[in-house]
Amino acid sequence: MALNGKIAVVTGAAQGIGRAITELLLQNGAKVALLDANKTNGESLKEVLDKLFGEQTTLFLHCNVESEEQIKAAFQKTLGTFGRIDILCNNAGILNEEEWEKTISINLAAVVRTTYMALEHMNKMTGGQGGVIVNTASMAGLGPLKCCPVYTATKHGVVGFTRAMAAASTAAGYGIRFNAICPGLVKTEMLSSLSNKLGQFSHLAEETNTIIADKKMLNVTEVADCLLELVTDETKNGEALQVRCNGKKYMTFPVFT
Ligand SMILES: NC(=O)C1=CN([C@@H]2O[C@H](COP(=O)(O)OP(=O)(O)OC[C@H]3O[C@@H](n4cnc5c(N)ncnc54)[C@H](O)[C@@H]3O)[C@@H](O)[C@H]2O)C=CC1
Numbered sequence: 001m002a003l004n005g006k007i008a009v010v011t012g013a014a015q016g017i018g019r020a021i022t023e024l025l026l027q028n029g030a031k032v033a034l035l036d037a038n039k040t041n042g043e044s045l046k047e048v049l050d051k052l053f054g055e056q057t058t059l060f061l062h063c064n065v066e067s068e069e070q071i072k073a074a075f076q077k078t079l080g081t082f083g084r085i086d087i088l089c090n091n092a093g094i095l096n097e098e099e100w101e102k103t104i105s106i107n108l109a110a111v112v113r114t115t116y117m118a119l120e121h122m123n124k125m126t127g128g129q130g131g132v133i134v135n136t137a138s139m140a141g142l143g144p145l146k147c148c149p150v151y152t153a154t155k156h157g158v159v160g161f162t163r164a165m166a167a168a169s170t171a172a173g174y175g176i177r178f179n180a181i182c183p184g185l186v187k188t189e190m191l192s193s194l195s196n197k198l199g200q201f202s203h204l205a206e207e208t209n210t211i212i213a214d215k216k217m218l219n220v221t222e223v224a225d226c227l228l229e230l231v232t233d234e235t236k237n238g239e240a241l242q243v244r245c246n247g248k249k250y251m252t253f254p255v256f257t
């Protein structure tokens with residue numbers, strides 16, 4: 001799928017992996033609506049992007065993905081400005097084992113909420129033009145990370161939801177591909193603020209701390225490159241792409257027969 005002229009919505013776009021995804025989509029000719037709960041970061045990124053790509057190519061929308069109302073307003077504004085939505089990247093996420101209900105709300109419930117909102121506009125069965133949805137999961141969506149059980153649960157949920165939606169889309173003719181990206185540790189603010197977010201599990205973070213100490217972390221651009229592959233390669237649907245600092249790998253799962 002060529003990206004020239006395509007319209008993307010990226011959540012958690014103001015910094016980190018979301019910012020890298022946004023920049024790569026823009027470099028490849030897409031227009032992007034950046035949704036983020038951090039107004040300050042979002043507005044200052046918009047100023048940077050205006051200079052690099054032109055004012056008409058992006059829209060910053062202050063949006064907390066926990067709010068159905070704010071997501072609806074953001075989609076309406078995106079459609080009003082750009083006319084269509086072809087790509088959704090559900091990327092916003094937090095890691096906070098103390099505020100575990102909020103972690104479930106943002107990392108999993110909001111992915112479902114935003115996906116269903118996008119379906120209303122993208123589903124070919126209801127007048128949409130199809131497209132692709134890529135969800136930022138994690139390696140913690142493929143196996144257990146003992147220092148963050150709830151984060152692990154949400155990311156397993158994201159992988160399961162993505163794969164089930166891909167199967168539903170194929171069976172029901174939505175014309176939408178669904179894929180998940182599963183990165184290892186990535187150099188972002190999420191990692192730098194990790195130590196005070198693990199609560200009762202903070203003493204179990206030794207593997208994570210070793211990876212960080214050994215500097216075996218991914219750069220955000222490496223994650224964005226893999227995400228671009230999931231967006232542009234039309235053969236990819238229902239995939240979970242693991243990416244770590246020694247390479248990437250499409251995961252295989254048991255199938256129901
Ligand atoms: N950093 C890492 O090691 C890894 C991160 N991930 C996932 O990648 C995604 C992005 O994480 P990072 O870029 O590392 O984090 P980050 O903390 O640098 O950026 C997250 C962005 O999401 C926004 N956000 C948070 N809650 C929000 C909400 N309720 N509504 C709207 N926006 C919200 C923040 O304002 C921020 O701009 C997350 O889903 C995370 O779980 C996955 C694997 C590894």
Ligand SMILES: CC/C=C\C[C@H](O)/C=C/C=C\C=C\C=C\C(=O)[C@@H](O)C/C=C\CCC(=O)O
Pocket residue numbers: 095137138139140145147148183184185186191194208211216244245246
């Ligand atoms: C504590 C959680 C922090 C961030 C959240 C993130 O979503 C979770 C990631 C979960 C697991 C990541 C594991 C990453 C592992 C690696 O990348 C290592 O295996 C290092 C990889 C290769 C090293 C090759 C070498 O030895 O040179």
